[in-house]
Amino acid sequence: MLWSREPWSDVDPVGSLDLPSGRFVIGCTSTSIGPIRVVGVCIPWRDAHVRTGRCDRKPWQDHSDFIFHLGKLLSQLDDSTPIIVVGDFNQRIPRIAQPMQVFDQLQNALADRFQVVTAGVLSDVNEQSIDHAALSRYLTASELQTFNGTSEDSQHLSDHFGLSLQIRLAKLIDSTRQHASKNRSKVTPQTIGESLHWSYANLAMAHAAVTQNADRYSKTHFMIRARMYAGLNGGTMSTASLIEDERLKLILPQACCYCGARKELSLDHLFATKRGGSDSGDNIVWACRSCNSSKGARDVLLWMNARGDFPPLLLLRRYLKLAIEHCRGNGQLQIPLGDVIKLPFALEAIPHAFPPLSTLRLWQPVSCD
Numbered sequence: 001m002l003w004s005r006e007p008w009s010d011v012d013p014v015g016s017l018d019l020p021s022g023r024f025v026i027g028c029t030s031t032s033i034g035p036i037r038v039v040g041v042c043i044p045w046r047d048a049h050v051r052t053g054r055c056d057r058k059p060w061q062d063h064s065d066f067i068f069h070l071g072k073l074l075s076q077l078d079d080s081t082p083i084i085v086v087g088d089f090n091q092r093i094p095r096i097a098q099p100m101q102v103f104d105q106l107q108n109a110l111a112d113r114f115q116v117v118t119a120g121v122l123s124d125v126n127e128q129s130i131d132h133a134a135l136s137r138y139l140t141a142s143e144l145q146t147f148n149g150t151s152e153d154s155q156h157l158s159d160h161f162g163l164s165l166q167i168r169l170a171k172l173i174d175s176t177r178q179h180a181s182k183n184r185s186k187v188t189p190q191t192i193g194e195s196l197h198w199s200y201a202n203l204a205m206a207h208a209a210v211t212q213n214a215d216r217y218s219k220t221h222f223m224i225r226a227r228m229y230a231g232l233n234g235g236t237m238s239t240a241s242l243i244e245d246e247r248l249k250l251i252l253p254q255a256c257c258y259c260g261a262r263k264e265l266s267l268d269h270l271f272a273t274k275r276g277g278s279d280s281g282d283n284i285v286w287a288c289r290s291c292n293s294s295k296g297a298r299d300v301l302l303w304m305n306a307r308g309d310f311p312p313l314l315l316l317r318r319y320l321k322l323a324i325e326h327c328r329g330n331g332q333l334q335i336p337l338g339d340v341i342k343l344p345f346a347l348e349a350i351p352h353a354f355p356p357l358s359t360l361r362l363w364q365p366v367s368c369d
């Protein structure tokens with residue numbers, strides 16, 4: 001169900017005859033930031049019609065069919081009017097247990113046009129959601145909050161927890177910056193520096209938890225993140241030098257930093273030279289022939305993203321340190337995120353949402369053969 005304070009227009013509860021009924025609705029509503037097109041979806045879960053109902057489907061089949069037709073519909077929408085795709089996606093993002101194939105399919109359906117703003121572990125519930133909101137360009141989200149699936153008088157409302165978020169026009173970010181910085185716990189980076197620092201702060205939190213073998217983030221871990229972010233932004237803290245990373249490169253066994261293979265190794269530039277990456281040792285890692293050719297000239301984060309992989313923490317640390325160093329050296333930390341500038345790394349792929357703690361690793365395990 002879609003609800004708006006303002007009237008709806010162009011409402012279509014069918015979308016495509018290829019979609020099952022009752023799982024799709026699209027409409028346009030006027031808001032204080034202009035008209036917005038909202039696509040409501042309920043993507044069938046893994047076992048839809050597998051052991052219940054028609055019992056004629058394989059696991060993920062209904063899910064996959066739905067995404068295929070949804071992708072076609074989305075690709076036909078003109079995004080000069082901002083679009084929000086919202087509802088039950090029945091997938092955790094980043095991927096946890098779902099097959100790579102259906103995860104890839106969902107990423108392809110959303111393409112580069114939509115950003116999922118509900119990805120990653122949500123700090124107040126310490127888990128990932130399967131309900132999501134994906135926003136087209138010009139839109140940005142903040143103040144993501146969850147609420148319980150049980151009402152105050154203990155009535156069971158839903159198997160899912162609820163989500164709420166504030167959506168703004170990305171162009172209006174500057175006028176809302178003051179408001180955002182007052183509210184420290186809800187972080188929406190506005191500049192290149194803030195984006196890199198927020199990622200590095202999340203990395204510091206994850207690194208602390210992983211090295212302590214923690215099974216969940218504690219208050220202390222969240223405090224490490226908050227302090228690091230404030231310290232980096234305020235200039236009272238800096239990222240540790242790359243010397244520690246270089247030391248590790250010397251003492252760890254020589255292996256592909258992407259897959260752990262020990263054969264057919266060559267040197268790989270973490271920031272591709274084509275994008276302006278340097279030839280210095282800091283920017284060079286070991287990679288096997290297979291990873292090297294699969295990655296090609298693509299940025300490493302974009303390449304791993306496309307495979308549904310999250311980089312090992314120490315690889316990400318090197319990447320973020322290089323990125324921060326580059327931007328500091330070139331006076332680019334204060335540049336607003338919306339501005340287009342040439343960078344040797346993929347700013348759009350800098351992770352703000354990390355996958356669950358249990359899936360994070362410091363380094364790719366070295367293979368035995």
Ligand SMILES: [Zn+2]
Nearest residue numbers: 256259288291
């Ligand atoms: Zn490899």
